[in-house]
Amino acid sequence: MKILLTGKNGQVGFELARALAPLAEIIAVGHAECDLAKPAAIRRLIAQVKPQIIVNPAAYTAVDKAEAEPDLAQAINGDAPGILGEEAKRLGALVVHYSTDYVFDGRKNGCYSEDDAPDPLNVYGQTKLAGERALIASGARHLIFRVSWVFGAHGANFAKTMLRLAAERDSLKVVADQFGAPTSAALIADVTAQILGQYIRACRPASADFAYGLYHLVAAGRTSWHEYAQEVVRWARAAGQPLRLRPEDVQAITTADYPLPAARPANSCLDTTKLRETFGLVLPDWREGLHHVLAQIIPT
Helix, strand or coil: EEECCCCCCCCHHHHHHHHCCCCCCEEEEECCCCCCHHHHHHHHHHHHHHHCEEEEECCCCCCCHHHCCHHHHHHHHHHHHHHHHHHHHCCCCCEEEEEEEECCCCCCCCEHHHHHHCCCCCHHHHHHHHHHHHHHCCCCEEHHHECCCCECCCCCHHHHHHHHHHHHHCCCCECCCEEEECHHHHHHHHHHHHHHHHHHHHCCCCCCCCEEEEEEEECCCCHHHHHHHHHHHHHHCCCCCCCCHHHHEEEEEEEHHHHCCCCCCCECEEHHHHHHHHCCCCCEHHHHHHHHHHHCCCCC
């Protein structure tokens, strides 16, 4: 069995290469090997590899920059998943694709379920929603995982930025009125591997009976960016990191105090009941993943 993995240099792609390795032969590609903005390159690669599973964490993830580059964001986030789906359908392959909490407007009280109507606030969310719909419309067997606030030991992310700023500054202002679940790339990859393991065992040959579809995949718990930043500083100081900043030096501000080109949803909380019950999984609290990553990136 062959798994074609895109975005090998990204946070999630890096962890997927590790987590999926015991399941099958992994053909991992990055932008240099396949530019997802170019449909012909996608089709050519799939024709060459002939995978049984395509796993697509690659995306245009620059949320604010997407406001100025909607066509490029649409090509990568919105169009490429549909092309992957078309080629996968020809091969009878499965497509695993990753979407985002930003498909929602954040106005709901409580966690969003898979049945809630999307209403993205920004170009990034709009293009990711377009990608979900294009993959579904392709008719390919698919698993779509919506994730949120992704961080990892590999690549740039909020946790690493907070660590750097905490070493440089005596105070810091962080938004406190946006809520979600920071989710480690390792958790996303490990859950994907668990589910694909179930798929491989159940679907040789490929079967229409597997629980294909759309799922929310985030860590348990809920926090704000402000509380998230404080937890990074608190844990790092306890681990002996020489930081200038203390948790109480992280000041809470509102979204209005920190305007950005792209609007963000105030509520990014996703309900994972469907994923957990369908596949028999337990999702750990977001702090567990954070502490694990911090232990990897903080020098000992």
